[in-house]
Amino acid sequence: MKMNRRQLGKSLAGTVAATLMGTTDDLKASVVPVLQHRVTASNGWEEVLPGIWKATLGQPEDITVISERLVPPKRDALKRMAQPKQPPIPPPTGxxxxxxxxxxxxxxxxxxxxGFGLQFFSLKNRGKKRVMRVNADPHQDTGESHAPVPFYVTNHGYGILIDTARYATFYCGEAxxxxxxxxxxxxxxxxxxxxxxxYSKVLEPSQSSRVLVEVPSASGVDVYLFAGPTMLEAVRRYNLFSGGGVVPPKWGLGFWYRVSGNLRQEAVTPLMKEFRARRIPCDVMGLEPGWQQHSYSCSFTWSQDRFPDPTTLIKEIKALDLHINLWEHAFTHPSSPLFPSLVKLSxxxxxxxxxxxxxxxxGTRQVFGDYHGKTFVDLGIDGFKLDECDNSDYTGCWSFPELSRFPSGADGEQMHSLFGLRYQAALWAQFKQRNRPTYSLVRSSGALAAPYPFVLYSDLYDHRQFVRALVNSGFSGLLWCPEVRDARSEEDLLRRLQTVVFSPLAMINGWYIANPPWKQMDRKKNNANDLARGWETLEAKCREIIGWRMQIVPYLQSAFERYAADGTPPFRALTLDWPDTPGLSGIDDAWMVGDRMLVAPLFADEAVRTLVLPPGDWHNFWTGARLVGGKELQILATETKIPVFVKTGSIMPLAPITNSVADPFSRQLSVKIYGDGSLPFELTENGAPLLSVHWKDGTVEVEANPVGGYSVADWSMAVS
Amino acid sequence: MKMNRRQLGKSLAGTVAATLMGTTDDLKASVVPVLQHRVTASNGWEEVLPGIWKATLGQPEDITVISERLVPPKRDALKRMAQPKQPPIPPPTGxxxxxxxxxxxxxxxxxxxxGFGLQFFSLKNRGKKRVMRVNADPHQDTGESHAPVPFYVTNHGYGILIDTARYATFYCGEAxxxxxxxxxxxxxxxxxxxxxxxYSKVLEPSQSSRVLVEVPSASGVDVYLFAGPTMLEAVRRYNLFSGGGVVPPKWGLGFWYRVSGNLRQEAVTPLMKEFRARRIPCDVMGLEPGWQQHSYSCSFTWSQDRFPDPTTLIKEIKALDLHINLWEHAFTHPSSPLFPSLVKLSxxxxxxxxxxxxxxxxGTRQVFGDYHGKTFVDLGIDGFKLDECDNSDYTGCWSFPELSRFPSGADGEQMHSLFGLRYQAALWAQFKQRNRPTYSLVRSSGALAAPYPFVLYSDLYDHRQFVRALVNSGFSGLLWCPEVRDARSEEDLLRRLQTVVFSPLAMINGWYIANPPWKQMDRKKNNANDLARGWETLEAKCREIIGWRMQIVPYLQSAFERYAADGTPPFRALTLDWPDTPGLSGIDDAWMVGDRMLVAPLFADEAVRTLVLPPGDWHNFWTGARLVGGKELQILATETKIPVFVKTGSIMPLAPITNSVADPFSRQLSVKIYGDGSLPFELTENGAPLLSVHWKDGTVEVEANPVGGYSVADWSMAVS
Incomplete structure (x- = not known):
């Protein structure tokens, strides 16, 4: 028998029983028997938290998503959930x-x-191979993403997390x-x-099969099981295990606009003043790379030429009730003040x-974060956009290779899986330290991300993929911004805007256009200030859509409060709420917002869309018209409104459209009653009641905590 | 210090010096120092064959492309090459x-x-990450291919082979x-x-850098260096190391037609008779899956319903001077006679x-091959089309996963890298045993493939990609068939056909159309026998193009003889012949055929193409018009001819257009003299002269070996 030294070494290192693979004795084959694998049973399911079990195979690695976690589980909320007696499936082998x-x-x-994180190409995963490779620019349905998560839930009502920072491959039933x-x-x-x-014949899901997961390089791994009994409860348990969902500051839920990357300081304030003058709501103004003295890679200093006086700029912007977000990536240029202290920590x-x-x-996070805290957060910056923290398989290979090595012991593969989350943590700590909220942007995230006040974005731009990613994000504790940049037609611009205002972060990212897209959609002309004739008409349509966003801020707040309290994703696939309705299992172009609103967006050049409306009675959000659920609708596209439905009985709070949420008037709500008003509206803050609106005896009953400043200015029955 | 058992084991297993990574003492970081890597120098370059050196890092795996090689190097031919004194680069570290x-x-x-095997998306690799993953359906420029080869050559005149069957990643200068x-x-x-x-800024090649190669799972690897001094000599050395290039049987260089997958036996002979009646040249008829009783997976038996009498069919087809090629893949259905003997060998x-x-x-190859030999080769079958022996990341996940295990000790990853080659070997052995030639098709290949009588094809279909793959194939000892199936327009059909006739295997693959594509290009109508009006006009154009192929068969034979003798790829990039001409370094849409012919295809809907004609004087192949090389040409597309050029001085042998190469008349050549006739034409067979044509004193001098049956019927000066 031939055994090379590596195998011998592995044999010595083995913590589990070694078995020899048999050779084929019946043939004179030159087969070399090797100590090729060790079959291992796990130690069985061990309950680690209520409804959450762990099984260990072999000797797990030191660096995993859970060993590296920075936020503790939300134990109290987990305890409040119904407790299943035992795990729904037997422990894994491996x-x-x-x-x-x-x-x-x-x-x-x-x-x-x-599940599997932010997936752009498909919703259902049965019969597919999913690779949890971090990749900024996935162009095919491989599982790669800038936010892959080694977590899945099944419609049998449980979730599985493979605790690894490796690019694990999941064979979902076809191996x-x-x-x-x-x-x-x-x-x-x-x-x-x-x-x-x-090639489709192999995907038949009619036989029982198995999920095989391969974790490269590791000599063992922990497997976590999140019980249901429903899929949604499994997701909630996963989110609470992650630390519970984030609650953004109210301004984070308003409207965002990122200005052109080469806009100079003197042009920023006038542009934002024009937003105010033209009554385009806006709560956050974002600066792109041009604010830095050196970027790609970053100096983390203000450009002396373009932004000579940031203090004044920030004062001016704040005076407009705007919050400021700064673009950056983590790659630190030798001219940066951070460079000397980071050179050995990289x-x-x-x-x-x-x-x-x-x-x-x-320690490195501390150094990096401290600099940001003192230099930017203290100056009044409210958030960052953390770019290029994913990976670059297909876009120019700019990132660090998987074979990189870091002083902390991680290799490049592990670092890619954790880089986005840890980068978020480095900056988030600075806001927490100062007791200031943030709501920021990031291009990579991973497992256990629910509590992080960061929303994903990317350089991709297909509208349907953007919507599918939004639907998928809710399975894995992620938030996703299907940002609007430019558009190929007026309709495309409106459709994209109509989508983003019903997402976790409503933003136009004008990083490569000098003027808002409604003024000129041709990129070159836009940058040459050659504006479209009669652009004011398109602006008005955009203003209306952005207004919708401002109206639903209180409703979104309540959905996020629940995300924090019990882990329910504020944006999620219909199948999470109706797992037993087969017609909803594959819907990847409509989603739930909160507990009662369903959004079914339209896409440019599509005159008709279909939608399987979930069981129960529903109302057209705009007209109040009642619809019977449980069947497929054919919806003709109209320019001005997209199909939005609310459950019958809903009490919907609508804020007045203000320039920003800072306007106290934004808290004087109009309440709309759909159907019998049996679904009250409750708004809390950190669990404490702020506003409660009930329907009783033909009128609304309001309880408002003065701390919140909310009131109900008027109410009406929403009937067509 | 924390060290887990696996790491301890690795430490015990180490064959090279172990070093500890330093920690960052200047910060109170919770850094865990681990025995993370062992820097290793190689043992230095060791000359293994003339001009070929090897360096070993660590302890290489048992299963590698060289340890598994089945064809020995062509030592004599290697010895005949000029011998460089020392390797051009220092030995690798790792x-x-x-x-x-x-x-x-x-x-x-x-x-x-x-290099890097059959690449569809780019020619130059500097600044790119190339992953040698076997994948039937690459859609992006990642290095994946159904025939990746861990071999590259550089314009500094040497080649590097990483001897691994793993999916190695090459970072070509950007890490x-x-x-x-x-x-x-x-x-x-x-x-x-x-x-x-x-994202393009990172690709600057102006600095010196390095190539980093990561070989997953292995504790060591052998690196082979192939000296030049030119790039072409490095490729030749690699091909001779592989065993020298294949020489196809003459019929393999004729024209091929594959009939519809559901054509029944009784329809096959009439279709091929129609080819003869309508003077469409054809040498090989291929049957698609329908010939089998069970396919996907394969029974390797004739369909009782569709092919009740294969003996008669084969007799009829052979009577038409046609050779027969059978489709199959290796996956063996439980109803196959092969199943019982393979069930333990899988x-x-x-x-x-x-x-x-x-x-x-x-032993498994023997069992599998023997069955084919006795059942099919002995029946008169001359070749096979080995389908789906690659891998299926993106097309339905039908293949075996990388985590598969095989009795011989390989895992699925290693097996994917070697499966295509070994499958070829299993069947090739049967032909060799019977002293019969074959020229076959295969969908996967790998390193050291030059001597294998198999030509690659795939399910991809972009015409430009097909051409680029042809240009790339010559760097890595591969042959590629840019097969014609259907087309989106008449022009597209003609353009594709004009390409394939100048490739290693000239084939129309009608597997999903009942009639040849010129009769009807709409797939549905074609299958409904609803033929296009006046299809005879298009047929005539196709007939003419297929005729070109028949005319150049002797020229191709001579190019392949040289492939065998000295490793020169018969189809190759221009930069291999003119490495010092910068304008040619990126040409991915033109290629050399043999030593004197340059083909620059046209693409549908492109009215003009450019071409940098290499240095020296050239002639238009069709008209004889002289052109001065070394500059860029603008060529207006014409329907009937594509730009083909020959070096001035060329003596070009042209065969008459016959129904097949079996017609003895096909050996009565017409010779065309371009310019001063200073480049004689020589045709050999296994190195022995068959025909020699020189120009002397205003006439051609012919030496013909009667064994070959060749003669020169007439000659002319090719002038416009």
Whole structure:
């Protein structure tokens, strides 16, 4: 028997029983028997928190998503959930090999899987191979994403988290054992003459199968199970385990506008004043790379030429009731004041000529964060946009390679899986320290992200993919901003805007256009200030849509409060609320907002859309018209409104449209009653009641905590 | 210090010096020092064959492309090459970590890399990340391919082979060390407002850098260097090391037609008779899946319903001077006669309900091959089309996962890298055994493939990608068939056909159309026998193009003879012949055929193309018109001919257009003299002269070996 030294070493290192694979004795094959793998049973499910079990296979790595977690679970809320007696599936088995660790989990016939983080290409995962590779620019349905999460939930009502920072591969039911039994001659019948037919045959979900997960390099892994009994409860448990959902500051839920990357300081305030003058609501103004003296990589200093007096600028912007968000990435240019203290605290590879801070090391986060706290947060900056913290397989290979090494012990692969979250943590700590809220943007995230006050965005731009990502985000504790940049037509601009105002962060990102897109959609002309004739008409339509956002801020606040309290994702797929309605299981172009609102966006150039309305009675949000759920609707597209529905009985609070949420008038709500008003509206702050609106005896009853400043100015029955 | 057992084990297993990574003492960081990697120097370059050196890092795996090679190097031919005294670059260094092995190789400023197997998306590789993952359906420029090869050559005149069957990642110059020195404040200047600008900045090749190669899972690897001094000589050395290039049988260089997958036996002969009647040349008829009783997975038996009498069919087809090629894949259905003997000789995972034969085991290849030899080769079958032996990341996940295990010791990753080659070997052996030639098709190949009588094809279909793959194939010892299936327009059909006739295998693959594409290009109508009005006109145009192929068969034979003799790829990029002409370094839409012919295809809907004609004088192949090389041409597209050029002085042998190469008349050549006739034409067979045509004193001198049957019927000066 031949055994190389590595295998011998592995054998010595083994913590689980070693078995020898048999050779084929019946043939004179030059087969080399090797100590190729060690089959290992786990230690069984161990309950780690109410309704959450862990099973360990082999010897897990030191650096994992849970070993590196920075926010503790929300134990009290977990305890308040109904407690299942035992895990719904048996503990996993697995193998440890030279390749890494394989986990073997059951999968029943017709069992469907959802999750895996921010996925753009599909909702259902059965029969697919999902690779949790961090990639800024996924162009195919491979599982890669700038926010992959090794977590899935199934419609059998439980979730599985593989606790790894490796690029794990999930084989969701299609990796099957070889056949063992001979069969009599049988014709396969008609001959397929398309690859679609040929290659779709393997995806039949009618047999029970298994989920195989391969974790590269690791000699073991922990598997976490989140019980339901429903899919939504499993997701809630995962979010509470993550630390509960974030509650953004109210201004974060208003409207955002990012100005052109090469706008100079003197042009910023006038532009935002024009927003005010033209009554375009706005709460956050974002600066793109041009604010920095050096960017790509970053100096983290103000441009002496373009932004000579940031203090004045910030004062002016704040005077407009606007909050300020600064673009950056973590790669630290040698000219940055941060460079000397980071040079020994960085990975061995550089990016764009800059350092890659070792965010795996708390000390490095501290150095990096402190600088930001003192230099920017103290100056009045309310948030950051953390760019390029994902990875670059396909867009120019600008990022650090997976073979990078960091002083904290991580390699580049592990660092990519954790970089986004840890970068968020480094800056979030500065706001927490100052007892100031933030609501920020980030291009990469991962497992256990629910409590982080960061919303994902990306350079992708397909509208349908953006919507699908929004639907998917709710399975894995992520928030996603389907930002609006430019558009190929007026309709496309309106459709995109109509989507983003019903998302976690409503933003136009004008980083490459000098003027708002409604003034000129042609990028070149826009930058040449060659505005479209009669742009005011398009502006008016955009203003109206942005107004919708301002109206639903209180409703969104209440949805986020629930995210924090019990882990319910504020934006989520319909199948999470109606897991037993087959027609909803694949809906990837409509989503729930909060507990009662359903949004079904329209897409440019599509005159009709269909929607399976969930069971129960519904109302058209705009007209109040009643609809019977449980069947498919054909909806003709109209320019001005998209299909939004509320559950019958809903009490919907609508804020007046103000220039910003800072305007106290924004708290004088109009209440709309749909149907019998049996679904009261409750708004809390950190769990404490702020406003409660009930329907009783033909009128609304309001309880308002003066601390919140909310009142109900008027109410009406929403009937068509 | 914390060290887990796995790391301890690795430490015990280490064959190279262990070093501890330093921690950052200047901060109270909770950094866990781990035995993370072992820097290793190689043992230095060791000359293994003339002009070929090897360096070993760590402890290489048992299963590699060279340890598994089945064809010995062509030592005599290697000895005949000029012998460089020493390797042009210092030996690699590297590291062995939990992740695998990293190899570090030099890369000079402006040094460009070519190769990596059958690449569809780019020619130059500097600044790119190339992953040698086997994938049937690459849609992005990642390095993935159905025939990736861990081999590159550089314009500094040497080639590097990383001897691994793993999905190695090559960082071609963009993974740079971190900066160490502080810089004074500096402005980055203008702000980029497009991702293209931002993300292209990292690709600057003006600095020297390195090639980093990561080989997953392995504790070591062998690196082979192939000296030049030119790039072409490095490629030749690699091909001779592989065993020298294949020489196809003459019929393989004729025209091929694959009939519809659901054509029944009784319709096959009439269709091929119609080819003869309508004077469409054809040498090979291919049957698609319908010939089998069960396919997807395969029974390897004739369909009782569709092909009740294969013996008669084969007799009829052979009577038409046609050779027969059978489609199959290796996945063995339980109803196959092969199943009982393969069930213990297969991987643990099944594909399409069938077995995955363990082709890593010679005994398994023997069992699988023997069945084919006795059942099909002895019946008169001359070749096979080996489908789906690649992998399926994106097309339905039908293949075996990388975590599969095989009795021979390979895992699925290694098996994917070797499966195509070993499958070819299993069937090739049967032909060799019978002293019969074959020229076959295969969908996956890999390193050291030059001697294999198999040509690659795929399900992709972009015409430009097809051409680029043809240009790239010559760097890595591969042959590629840019097959014609359907087309979106008459022009598209003609353009594709004009390309394929100048490729290693000239084929129309009608697997999903009942009639040849010129009769009807609409797929549905074609299958409904609803033929286009006046299709005879299009047929005539196609007939003419297919005729070109028949005319150049002797020229192709001579190019392939040279492939065998000295490793020169018969189809190759212009930069291989003119490495010092900068304008040719990026040409991915023109290629050399043999030593004197340059083909620059046209693409549908493109009225003009440009071409940098290499230095020296050239002639238009069709008209004889002389052109001065070394500058860019603007060529107006014409329907009937594509730009083909020959070097001045060329003596070009042209065969008459016959129905097949079996017609003895096909050996009565017409010779065309371009310019001064100073480049004689020589045709050999296994090195022995068959025909020699020189120009002397105003006439051609012919020496013909009667064995070959060749003669020169007439000659003319090719002048316009």
């Amino acid at each position: 193998t440890v090999t030279d390749r890494g660790t394989t986990v073997d989990l059951p999968l029943a016939a017709q069992e469907e899987l959802y 099957r054992d070889k056949p063992e039994k001979t069969m009599a001659a049988v014709s396969s019948g008609d001959v397929a003459t398309s690859t679609e037919t040929l 990975g061995d590879k550089g990016v764009w000529g800059g350092l890659v801070p070792d965010f795996g090391d708390p | 590291t062995v970590t939990d992740r695998g092995t990293t190899v570090d190789l030099p890369l000079a400023a402006q040094e460009e890399l070519y 740079r060390d971190k900066p160490e020195k502080t810089m004074a404040a500096v402005s980055s200047g203008d702000v980029a407002t497009s991702t293209e600008t931002l 991987g643990d995972k099944g594909v399409w309900g069938g077995l995955v034969p363990d082709f890593g085991d010679p």
